[in-house]
Amino acid sequence: MRYRQNREIAWRAIEGEAVLFDTSRGMMRQLNPIATALWERLEREQTMGELVAFVTAAYDVGEDRARADVEAFLSALTERSLVEALPE
Amino acid sequence: MSSFRRVLVSPGVALRLVTDDAALGAKIEERLGAHLAGDTPADAELVLDASPIPGAKWDPEILGRLDGDALAIEQSGGRGAFDLAQRHGRMTVSTDVEWFHLYFENALRMILVELGERAGMRICHTAAIADPELPRAWLFHGPSGSGKTTSTEMALARGWRPINDDLAFIGIGDDDRVVVQGCAFHGRTRIRDFAHGQFPVGGLFRLVQSDRHHASPLPLPDAVRELSRALVSWRPRAKAEQEALLDFAGEVCRRTPSFRFEFRKDASFLEAALDGLR
Numbered sequence: 001m002r003y004r005q006n007r008e009i010a011w012r013a014i015e016g017e018a019v020l021f022d023t024s025r026g027m028m029r030q031l032n033p034i035a036t037a038l039w040e041r042l043e044r045e046q047t048m049g050e051l052v053a054f055v056t057a058a059y060d061v062g063e064d065r066a067r068a069d070v071e072a073f074l075s076a077l078t079e080r081s082l083v084e085a086l087p088e
Numbered sequence: 089m090s091s092f093r094r095v096l097v098s099p100g101v102a103l104r105l106v107t108d109d110a111a112l113g114a115k116i117e118e119r120l121g122a123h124l125a126g127d128t129p130a131d132a133e134l135v136l137d138a139s140p141i142p143g144a145k146w147d148p149e150i151l152g153r154l155d156g157d158a159l160a161i162e163q164s165g166g167r168g169a170f171d172l173a174q175r176h177g178r179m180t181v182s183t184d185v186e187w188f189h190l191y192f193e194n195a196l197r198m199i200l201v202e203l204g205e206r207a208g209m210r211i212c213h214t215a216a217i218a219d220p221e222l223p224r225a226w227l228f229h230g231p232s233g234s235g236k237t238t239s240t241e242m243a244l245a246r247g248w249r250p251i252n253d254d255l256a257f258i259g260i261g262d263d264d265r266v267v268v269q270g271c272a273f274h275g276r277t278r279i280r281d282f283a284h285g286q287f288p289v290g291g292l293f294r295l296v297q298s299d300r301h302h303a304s305p306l307p308l309p310d311a312v313r314e315l316s317r318a319l320v321s322w323r324p325r326a327k328a329e330q331e332a333l334l335d336f337a338g339e340v341c342r343r344t345p346s347f348r349f350e351f352r353k354d355a356s357f358l359e360a361a362l363d364g365l366r
Contacts, residue, residue, distance in 0.1 A: 010330035014338055017309035019316065021330045030313050 002045045002086045038073055094124040098200045099257045099269050100207025104130035109138035115189040122280050123272040132175035141182035152198050166191025170199050198322050209259035213318045216251035216268045217243040218283045225268050225287035229318040230295035237276045246358050249283040266344045291345045291365050298350035301360030311346035312337045
């Protein structure tokens with residue numbers, strides 16, 4: 001599976017935190033700095049493995065912890081239709 | 089036939105309202121009189137006709153469409169068009185529908201919001217209150233029920249001047265400061281003596297009702313999120329427009345301190361709010 005931002009989401013990163021506006025639902029969201037870094041990477045399609053590798057390299061955490069965090073991030077954002085999951 | 093001709097001044101426009109219908113003119117005077125002038129030069133015009141519209145019924149929604157400069161007004165009891173580039177339009181208001189004047193007001197709101205935006209001012213769901221001694225204003229925003237009307241009435245009781253209790257235009261002034269200007273529409277207060285003109289903004293307060301007074305600074309991303317929520321629109325926004333709105337909120341919040349303001353309903357609220365700035 002590959003992942004990317006829902007192209008309909010308006011967003012801006014402000015002091016390292018993304019403020020997202022879902023134009024179809026009229027909902028505002030805000031991401032913490034690590035989630036914002038992942039969100040920014042999702043401007044281009046990413047695999048789970050690529051995101052996990054980014055987190056382990058950028059935040060000095062083990063792969064198991066990084067994978068759990070990335071899974072939680074993707075689960076939350078795909079559930080809210082902020083991120084799209086695309087078949088390989 | 090006597091003609092009603094009055095000018096409504098709003099950010100980016102001095103709009104002449106014209107109708108030959110005496111009842112409609114009287115209703116406009118009653119509803120918007122404090123914001124109307126007779127001798128101000130106008131740079132835009134809206135001509136109003138009054139007549140029954142077959143099938144018209146009460147519909148509280150603001151219904152319209154914007155296609156480039158062409159604003160189509162498509163309410164059940166009020167229809168017409170306004171050209172934002174030519175700054176001229178015409179609409180028919182059905183006078184056989186209860187609350188018919190609200191159709192006109194909805195249409196007027198669309199026109200003023202769009203012309204204000206083209207002048208760099210955006211409409212904000214906020215109470216705005218002017219300092220009685222300084223040319224400075226404070227904004228108290230939050231969703232319906234958060235306390236905008238209450239804060240306005242308490243400020244009035246303390247001798248401050250309300251700019252608006254529900255809606256105001258905000259923008260960046262010539263001196264790079266954030267400014268606020270009231271609009272012709274207001275919320276639930278019965279106040280009619282709103283302060284006119286532009287005021288520099290001293291601070292933004294996101295209202296949260298509580299059992300205490302407490303103002304805490306909002307980090308910039310939180311301030312932008314909260315202000316963006318308050319920047320209302322009568323129409324859906326495309327992604328690029330919404331991102332421009334986020335940029336606008338960022339520009340405002342970088343220039344003005346923002347606070348999360350827990351407040352209880354008593355007369356000391358204003359001092360507590362301003363303590364947040366000290």
